[in-house]
Amino acid sequence: xxxxxxxxxxxxxxxxxxxxxxxxxxxxxxxxxxxxxxxxxxxxxxxxxxxxxxxxxxxxxxxxxxxxxxxxxxxxxxxxxxxxxxxxxxxxxxxxxxxxxxxxxxxxxxxxxxxxxxxxxxxxxxxxxxxxxxxxxxxxxxxxxxxxxxxxxxxxxxxxxxxxxxxxxxxxxxxxxxxxxxxxxxxxxxxxxxxxxxxxxxxxxxxxxxxxxxxxxxxxxxxxxxxxxxxxxxxxxxxxxxxxxxxxxxxxxxxxxxxxxxxxxxxxxxxxxxxxxxxxxxxxxxxxxxxxxxxxxxxxxxxxxxxxxxxxxxxxxxxxxxxxxxxxxxxxxxxxxxxxxxxxxxxxxx
Amino acid sequence: xxxxxxxxxxxxxxxxxxxxxxxxxxxxxxxxxxxxxxxxxxxxxxxxxxxxxxxxxxxxxxxxxxxxxxxxxxxxxxxxxxxxxxxxxxxxxxxxxxxxxxxxxxxxxxxxxxxxxxxxxxxxxxxxxxxxxxxxxxxxxxxxxxxxxxxxxxxxxxxxxxxxxxxxxxxxxxxxxxxxxxxxxxxxxxxxxxxxxxxxxxxxxxxxxxxxxxxxxxxxxxxxxxxxxxxxxxxxxxxxxxxxxxxxxxxxxxxxxxxxxxxxxxxxxxxxxxxxxxx
Numbered sequence: 001x002x003x004x005x006x007x008x009x010x011x012x013x014x015x016x017x018x019x020x021x022x023x024x025x026x027x028x029x030x031x032x033x034x035x036x037x038x039x040x041x042x043x044x045x046x047x048x049x050x051x052x053x054x055x056x057x058x059x060x061x062x063x064x065x066x067x068x069x070x071x072x073x074x075x076x077x078x079x080x081x082x083x084x085x086x087x088x089x090x091x092x093x094x095x096x097x098x099x100x101x102x103x104x105x106x107x108x109x110x111x112x113x114x115x116x117x118x119x120x121x122x123x124x125x126x127x128x129x130x131x132x133x134x135x136x137x138x139x140x141x142x143x144x145x146x147x148x149x150x151x152x153x154x155x156x157x158x159x160x161x162x163x164x165x166x167x168x169x170x171x172x173x174x175x176x177x178x179x180x181x182x183x184x185x186x187x188x189x190x191x192x193x194x195x196x197x198x199x200x201x202x203x204x205x206x207x208x209x210x211x212x213x214x215x216x217x218x219x220x221x222x223x224x225x226x227x228x229x230x231x232x233x234x235x236x237x238x239x240x241x242x243x244x245x246x247x248x249x250x251x252x253x254x255x256x257x258x259x260x261x262x263x264x265x266x267x268x269x270x271x272x273x274x275x276x277x278x279x280x281x282x283x284x285x286x287x288x289x290x291x292x293x294x295x296x297x298x299x300x301x302x303x304x305x306x307x308x309x310x311x312x313x314x315x316x317x318x319x320x321x322x323x324x325x326x327x328x329x330x331x332x333x334x335x336x337x338x339x340x341x342x343x344x345x346x347x348x349x350x
Numbered sequence: 351x352x353x354x355x356x357x358x359x360x361x362x363x364x365x366x367x368x369x370x371x372x373x374x375x376x377x378x379x380x381x382x383x384x385x386x387x388x389x390x391x392x393x394x395x396x397x398x399x400x401x402x403x404x405x406x407x408x409x410x411x412x413x414x415x416x417x418x419x420x421x422x423x424x425x426x427x428x429x430x431x432x433x434x435x436x437x438x439x440x441x442x443x444x445x446x447x448x449x450x451x452x453x454x455x456x457x458x459x460x461x462x463x464x465x466x467x468x469x470x471x472x473x474x475x476x477x478x479x480x481x482x483x484x485x486x487x488x489x490x491x492x493x494x495x496x497x498x499x500x501x502x503x504x505x506x507x508x509x510x511x512x513x514x515x516x517x518x519x520x521x522x523x524x525x526x527x528x529x530x531x532x533x534x535x536x537x538x539x540x541x542x543x544x545x546x547x548x549x550x551x552x553x554x555x556x557x558x559x560x561x562x563x564x565x566x567x568x569x570x571x572x573x574x575x576x577x578x579x580x581x582x583x584x585x586x587x588x589x590x591x592x593x594x595x596x597x598x599x600x601x602x603x604x605x606x607x608x609x610x611x612x613x614x615x616x617x618x619x620x621x622x623x624x625x626x627x628x629x
Contacts, residue, residue, distance in 0.1 A: 054524075074523070076524065076525075076526045076527060080524055081524065081525075082520075084517045084520070084521060086515060086517050088515065088517040090521075090536055092540055101522070101525050102526055105526035149521075149525070
């Protein structure tokens with residue numbers, strides 16, 4: 001298994017007429033890695049997955065799998081398994097026939113197919129449903145059937161296109177954990193498209209964040225969360241996302257609404273910046289930025305406050321212990337290392 | 351309450367009128383096929399009579415048996431249906447799925463041929479067939495029938511193919527299936543309802559066709575719709591035999607309708623793809 005499932009995208013461009021869905025995307029995925037593709041709708045993450053699968057061809061650039069150029073290789077010859085958002089089960093076949101289909105296409109002997117189907121079905125716990133048709137399964141069971149069909153062939157790459165988005169919240173959590181376990185036990189490389197914050201954070205070893213057809217950052221979820229390298233990523237990652245406030249930088253401090261906050265920057269001088277502070281990094285303190293509580297969203301174990309800070313909206317996440325009242329005047333502050341600075345023109349991290 | 355009842359009765363009455371109007375010719379044929387010729391012509395019409403199968407015996411095994419004509423009709427209809435389906439299924443799939451130059455206009459021309467008045471093209475067809483010596487041959491009639499059954503079948507099938515989500519096919523490719531195998535194993539089983547419907551329509555159109563058949567057939571190949579007119583002549587009309595042939599000609603149609611009904615099950619793909627559909 002080792003050494004299998006290494007992926008390299010080299011300067012991939014994909015045009016849809018005049019519109020560039022991907023503008024020169026390059027990245028690498030290590031064997032055995034769980035790699036997430038994240039980004040808003042239309043940012044190019046699904047296009048990337050489809051190009052990797054061989055369902056779409058890039059307009060320019062090359063795709064390598066295990067060091068081999070597969071840019072012009074047919075989807076069926078790439079040895080890739082995929083779970084579609086819609087599951088794409090074959091409705092006229094039973095669960096067993098669905099799972100058996102990839103093995104049949106590989107011309108395996110009957111006995112081997114039977115054994116393979118049983119094993120795959122057992123792994124995703126649907127071995128009691130083998131004789132049903134997809135239409136007779138619940139959403140979660142259909143999802144498992146799609147998973148089984150993908151793992152049965154032991155392909156070198158395992159692609160998942162928002163596989164959990166059609167499940168209800170509870171099932172999503174369960175399946176999420178199971179997908180991770182499954183991927184670990186199979187030791188297979190997985191590429192996962194999602195727009196869900198938690199899914200990406202919990203599942204992925206590394207992720208690539210797409211913005212308008214470009215990869216803006218690649219890293220572990222923790223890295224991307226801790227050090228977003230552009231305003232767009234800062235505003236995209238996190239729930240609720242980072243507060244982004246235009247401010248003035250003066251000799252290591254930033255001035256927001258007349259209040260100075262320390263940063264970890266040392267440089268002397270003065271310039272315009274955009275300050276990013278995570279809602280969870282803001283704290284209520286006796287001395288700080290003056291703000292009025294506009295709205296409280298109670299999340300049970302914590303609450304998100306919408307603050308009016310001299311005309312600027314700031315969001316603060318507080319634990320349930322000290323939730324103020326709506327209309328209260330409070331003051332807030334943040335530690336220097338929790339303050340991110342971005343260039344308002346280039347939109348890059350400073 | 352009473353108003354509702356009156357409405358129901360009115361609706362029933364109207365439905366009954368339509369049903370009778372539709373059923374009358376069939377009833378007439380069935381009844382008269384069981385009569386003797388004097389009974390047919392009796393006035394006022396006899397509702398109670400001694401039924402006889404004499405007319406059937408005559409038209410089937412008599413001197414002017416229509417058995418060869420039934421066979422002709424069968425060969426023409428089956429031939430037309432088979433050739434139509436062999437060509438229409440791949441064509442419809444291509445129109446529904448593949449991107450090629452002239453796909454849109456091809457779709458339009460397929461439909462445009464359906465708009466021509468058949469009488470307007472009968473003479474050219476006749477001349478063409480005569481020149482290649484295909485008048486009064488199976489291949490000649492089937493060829494001409496194809497010219498309208500094929501566009502119709504393609505047009506009908508395209509909508510069925512379009513209803514199958516793209517992802518289903520893509521999943522099959524990734525599972526290692528070729529395009530042809532995907533078509534055969536994944537797509538066609540899902541449009542079998544549509545194929546059954548199309549087969550029925552194409553078969554019936556060919557079976558019931560009269561206008562082209564009367565011009566393009568002859569003594570060798572004469573479908574039953576044309577042969578029926580043997581029983582109508584200047585001197586007399588053999589009503590009982592005509593009715594018997596009509597009933598015999600209707601039988602395969604009825605049988606086919608009953609058989610195909612089972613296959614025309616809608617919503618085969620429901621539930622397999624959540625939120626799936628056209629893209």
